[in-house]
Amino acid sequence: xxxxxxxxLGVAVVVFxxxxxxxxxxxxxxxxxxxxMSITTIFAIAATITMAPDGFDMSACTLATVSSFLFASLFxxxxxxxxxxxVLTVVLTIVLYLLTMFLILVCRVPDMLATCALMFVHQGLGxxxxxxxAVSAGMPTAWGTAPLRTGWTEGALAIGAAPWCILIxxxxxxxxxxxxxxxxxxxxxxxxGSNRTAAAYSGIPVKKYRFLxxxxxxxxxxxxxxxxxxxxxxxxxxxCDSYLMPSLAAVFVGxxxxxxxxxxxxxxxxxxxxxxxxxxxxxQMGVVYYVLPAVKGGVLVLALVAAYGPxxxxxxVIS
Amino acid sequence: xxxxxxxxxxxxxxxxxxxxxDGVDFQLLPxxxxxxxxxxxxxxSTLMKVLAGTNPDYSGQVLLDGRPVELRSPGAAQxxxxxxxxxxxxxxxxxxxxxxxxxLLDELGRKGxxxxxxxxxxxxxxxxxxxxxMDFDVRTPVSRLxxxxxxxVLIARAxxxxxxxxxxxxxxxxxxxxxxxxxxxxxxxxxxxxxxxIVFISHRLPEVLEICERYTVLRNGRLAASGPIxxxxxxxxxxxxxxxxxMSAVCRTPxxxxxxxxxxxxxxxxxxxxxxxxxxxxxxxGEIVGLAGLVGAGKSELxxxxxxxxxxxxxxxxxxxxxAPLRSPAEAVALGMGxxxxxxxxxxxxxxxxxxxxxxxxxxxxxxxxxxxxxxxLDQNARTQMEALEIKTPSPQQRVGLLSGGNQQKAVVGKWLxxxxxxxxxxxxxxxxxxxxxxxxxxxIAGLAQAGCGVLYAxxxxxxxxxxxxxxxxxxxxxxxxxLDAAHTSEEEIMYYAVGGKSPFLPTEQREGEVRT
Numbered sequence: 130x131x132x133x134x135x136x137x138l139g140v141a142v143v144v145f146x147x148x149x150x151x152x153x154x155x156x157x158x159x160x161x162x163x164x165x166m167s168i169t170t171i172f173a174i175a176a177t178i179t180m181a182p183d184g185f186d187m188s189a190c191t192l193a194t195v196s197s198f199l200f201a202s203l204f205x206x207x208x209x210x211x212x213x214x215x216v217l218t219v220v221l222t223i224v225l226y227l228l229t230m231f232l233i234l235v236c237r238v239p240d241m242l243a244t245c246a247l248m249f250v251h252q253g254l255g256x257x258x259x260x261x262x263a264v265s266a267g268m269p270t271a272w273g274t275a276p277l278r279t280g281w282t283e284g285a286l287a288i289g290a291a292p293w294c295i296l297i298x299x300x301x302x303x304x305x306x307x308x309x310x311x312x313x314x315x316x317x318x319x320x321x322g323s324n325r326t327a328a329a330y331s332g333i334p335v336k337k338y339r340f341l342x343x344x345x346x347x348x349x350x351x352x353x354x355x356x357x358x359x360x361x362x363x364x365x366x367x368x369c370d371s372y373l374m375p376s377l378a379a380v381f382v383g384x385x386x387x388x389x390x391x392x393x394x395x396x397x398x399x400x401x402x403x404x405x406x407x408x409x410x411x412x413q414m415g416v417v418y419y420v421l422p423a424v425k426g427g428v429l430v431l432a433l434v435a436a437y438g439p440x441x442x443x444x445x446v447i448s
Numbered sequence: 449x450x451x452x453x454x455x456x457x458x459x460x461x462x463x464x465x466x467x468x469x470d471g472v473d474f475q476l477l478p479x480x481x482x483x484x485x486x487x488x489x490x491x492x493s494t495l496m497k498v499l500a501g502t503n504p505d506y507s508g509q510v511l512l513d514g515r516p517v518e519l520r521s522p523g524a525a526q527x528x529x530x531x532x533x534x535x536x537x538x539x540x541x542x543x544x545x546x547x548x549x550x551x552l553l554d555e556l557g558r559k560g561x562x563x564x565x566x567x568x569x570x571x572x573x574x575x576x577x578x579x580x581x582m583d584f585d586v587r588t589p590v591s592r593l594x595x596x597x598x599x600x601v602l603i604a605r606a607x608x609x610x611x612x613x614x615x616x617x618x619x620x621x622x623x624x625x626x627x628x629x630x631x632x633x634x635x636x637x638x639x640x641x642x643x644x645x646i647v648f649i650s651h652r653l654p655e656v657l658e659i660c661e662r663y664t665v666l667r668n669g670r671l672a673a674s675g676p677i678x679x680x681x682x683x684x685x686x687x688x689x690x691x692x693x694x695m696s697a698v699c700r701t702p703x704x705x706x707x708x709x710x711x712x713x714x715x716x717x718x719x720x721x722x723x724x725x726x727x728x729x730x731x732x733x734g735e736i737v738g739l740a741g742l743v744g745a746g747k748s749e750l751x752x753x754x755x756x757x758x759x760x761x762x763x764x765x766x767x768x769x770x771x772a773p774l775r776s777p778a779e780a781v782a783l784g785m786g787x788x789x790x791x792x793x794x795x796x797x798x799x800x801x802x803x804x805x806x807x808x809x810x811x812x813x814x815x816x817x818x819x820x821x822x823x824x825x826l827d828q829n830a831r832t833q834m835e836a837l838e839i840k841t842p843s844p845q846q847r848v849g850l851l852s853g854g855n856q857q858k859a860v861v862g863k864w865l866x867x868x869x870x871x872x873x874x875x876x877x878x879x880x881x882x883x884x885x886x887x888x889x890x891x892x893i894a895g896l897a898q899a900g901c902g903v904l905y906a907x908x909x910x911x912x913x914x915x916x917x918x919x920x921x922x923x924x925x926x927x928x929x930x931x932l933d934a935a936h937t938s939e940e941e942i943m944y945y946a947v948g949g950k951s952p953f954l955p956t957e958q959r960e961g962e963v964r965t
Binding site for chain 1: 755757776777778780782787789794795796797798799800801805809810812813816819820821863867
């Protein structure tokens, strides 16, 4: 069913509204939900762009943790202005992503295996940079000197707070949507996802496009990492790692939206919204926190079953 | 009249947007070899899938020995003794398992079975091997068998579970002449010794007339004709039924001299894997150059080397006089080359995408502005190509996977028409394409030549090359064995060089004359 995920989202909203009334269906709570889904959505958009040409990245969020260390240290330890810290973080994350691309494109290791191994490399690399700890305000640098900036500025903290993190999320979704749906490059990426050999034989430079997808993914991961860092007002150990699975879930739930049958930005947004609404609503319903993942997962499974279950087996070809 | 073994009445199957079968009646007599023929998209395979139980969404009734049966799953069909050997044999085989395991796969996977008695498995496999006169070790993994041997394994599987009706979906398409003869011998003995009924699908009508006793012709999902095959039955008669009123245009006669200068000139080209060795050839503007040779002679490999897919180790390629690097397909396309590859599903099409997507993919730059795509432009292009190539489907949004083989092939060709290529490489473009679509394809190719493009056309079918090409290069073992003028050669001469003939070819009469003197 092409609209299963959208219907599930609608049903969830209606049910929670009926059961909880005003406390769920208020503007304040809507902002709450949007804020809580913003980070997952940003990481999920990164995954969407990687998966459009049939790529995969298990190490996305461990790399994001490294980026968040970089951002916090650039801003606090080196006292760089906010804009420069942001730009440098994005650039450095892209540079780090070259290693992923080297393994996949030059060494020809399958995406899944290469990025599985890189998860550990990233974890070690990040902690080596910070000297084995988190980076937060007031703490000394890895080499023992006092940091040039003693605390977070208001501007730096605003990135992870209500209006800005939501706007950043929406900008990422809009960019990915337009890029994948309406540009020649997006069409080439989808062609690779549909049939890589045929794409190559149609004259699409497949390695160049896989590289392009990787670079965009890295840039968006860096953005996500900065939002996480700002929200926690610190770059924590494994701070971004736990976003990997929810973001992949959002992409998978969103794949079928509108009959697209490929990773697409709007579907990903719907998937992430479904997760966030469930979390918010179930918490309000008083479901205890340790049972919540099971209930949330169950609803996601139902949405996936509705999306993929009733479909006819593979396209029938007549000859 | 004999009692009918199987009678299918009023069978209909509908796919989204397409009526694949529309009220078809189909009868099988006991112990006959029955031909099922029809153009691509006529519904042959769909009917086979219904009988084999792999297409449960059919309406109508099937009677087996006069009793109604429900063929809603492959298991149900097999229980009735109906087995299929499908067109793509690899789909039905487990490549890592041995031939013996694959023969007995149905039984090994049965419910309630815990232990495997290997001695019994191999004993039974040897027995089946003897019955089918197979000459390979049953312990060989299936991945190492030839296509013909894989077919045998599937037939053995059917035989093992008491098959009464065997459905063979285009079994001879990938086989050599010798292998085909062996398969026919086997079919005859299965019918004679075991009273089996065999349904045989093929595009090669001489084969059909040779081996089958009765025929059923489908056209556009409907029954067009059926009857016995007598010595008086001709291929023309069947073709007339297949095409109905719409008789296809006759092919272009070759011989029009090349009009322009050199489009492509290749000197001493070798591929790194040595499948192409020291090949030199030229293609002029407005010329159709044939590449002849047996399967494995290096035709596909030559096309792929020219297109930058296979790396080359030596040689020079000039496109309209200027050296072309051609290190990747992307470079080849940028220089105005287009390849219609042999395996269109794997290498040519985006099956899950729309016709509009497929037809526009090689020329996206033409429909994009500052890298933004114009969907309108793409749809317009799709409609233009659909009209030019007579792709029969209602809308450019149609999924390519739902089109018939002939229409799919046209979509691959259309992709390059839209990209405005100057040099076209065709690799076995008529494989699995019916008579009508074939004639249309030839016309399109002739039109390309008339428009001043260069065409390189690879085919194992010498007769086809004589029809389309101006000049023919014959490949043997990766090398050019001969260059022939299509107007002054024969299938016989092409075959002579294709099988490795070295001395200059002499027609049969002359050779005999020489011996006498």
